[in-house]
């Protein structure tokens with residue numbers, strides 16, 4: 001495949017999850033000629049089965065004290081929400097050290113500010129991109145309810161709540177009765193709840209990718225199925241993308257957005273990033289015997305339930321076991337057991353289980369950045385638990401960078417070379 005003869009800049013976006021697809025759509029719209037490359041069907045990675053939440057209140061670093069203090073207990077509890085496969089532990093030592101470094105109070109505040117800056121605009125950016133593809137009804141009208149089984153659980157979430165206050169995110173305190181009035185399916189045995197009205201959810205995260213993909217194609221974008229295995233560079237610029245089957249794609253610019261696999265590709269370019277995968281599971285239940293209008297999170301049990309994809313989705317948990325180990329679906333069954341404590345009438349009929357790879361950086365802040373080593377390369381990765389939430393904002397920011405539009409926020413915290 002040779003260089004195109006028209007004058008448009010030819011951009012290859014590598015990875016067609018929600019991040020790559022929204023970027024490809026936005027760049028095409030802004031006049032670039034874009035080829036979106038994925039080894040699978042678009043949207044089949046982490047973006048397929050996530051919990052569909054535009055979780056604008058969940059930007060706090062994963063290593064914050066209230067989580068960190070519980071990790072040892074969680075890891076040694078086979079039913080706990082975090083599991084680390086012992087054989088994998090040595091391989092993630094470098095990442096773990098950085099994860100712990102991110103827990104220093106001053107760093108924590110800076111990281112929270114970086115997450116909050118994205119979350120402040122996430123919903124507006126997504127809404128306006130959805131308007132652009134005429135898909136306004138993709139977002140729920142209701143928010144998310146956070147559940148607390150006891151006063152101690154509420155107290156333990158205090159760092160989260162006070163951070164939300166500090167950064168001006170909306171929440172309302174709910175008594176147990178308020179919770180029940182809003183969602184009758186929730187158990188009587190809770191202490192209280194919080195309502196996050198701006199935590200909307202999307203009707204189906206996989207369809208979300210498909211909608212942006214369809215709009216991208218309708219605007220003249222191109223999708224190429226192929227596994228990226230290498231790059232040909234001259235003068236510190238990528239000239240060709242190499243695919244596993246021997247094809248090469250000539251490019252003027254490239255965006256690396258291959259989710260949890262981005263680290264493998266960036267290494268080939270001499271730019272390693274400390275990207276791990278936090279594997280997560282869902283159970284999609286099409287006959288749940290209950291109905292919900294809000295999504296639900298229970299911080300102390302670290303699971304979530306969302307009305308999505310035509311049914312109810314139960315998910316969460318973090319499993320550290322790398323990119324290649326087979327799924328362990330006991331993790332999804334444990335999550336469903338926890339969910340039943342919140343939703344006693346929940347039944348699991350007509351259900352499917354799924355595992356996906358969250359692209360996780362040790363400081364929880366995504367990389368939205370030009371490469372520090374390759375002149376015509378940009379990175380959009382490491383969105384962790386918030387890839388859907390941050391998708392539209394990431395697409396706008398990357399497109400602004402690549403079309404030289406001034407960005408009204410400090411992009412230093414999202415740089416690829418910050419580690």
Ligand SMILES: Cc1cc2nc3c(=O)[nH]c(=O)nc-3n(C[C@H](O)[C@H](O)[C@H](O)COP(=O)(O)OP(=O)(O)OC[C@H]3O[C@@H](n4cnc5c(N)ncnc54)[C@H](O)[C@@H]3O)c2cc1C
Nearest residue numbers: 015017019045046047050051053228259280386387388389
């Ligand atoms: C259980 C679970 C629940 C979650 N819940 C939420 C939620 O409620 N809200 C939220 O905002 N986020 C949530 N997330 C996180 C979110 O799903 C991810 O952050 C997001 O999907 C990442 O998108 P991505 O496009 O970077 O990666 P992906 O969707 O994984 O896409 C990466 C793509 O790159 C392709 N690729 C990789 N390597 C190559 C290669 N060498 N050549 C070609 N193609 C390649 C893959 O095939 C894949 O299609 C959740 C994740 C999980 C697992």
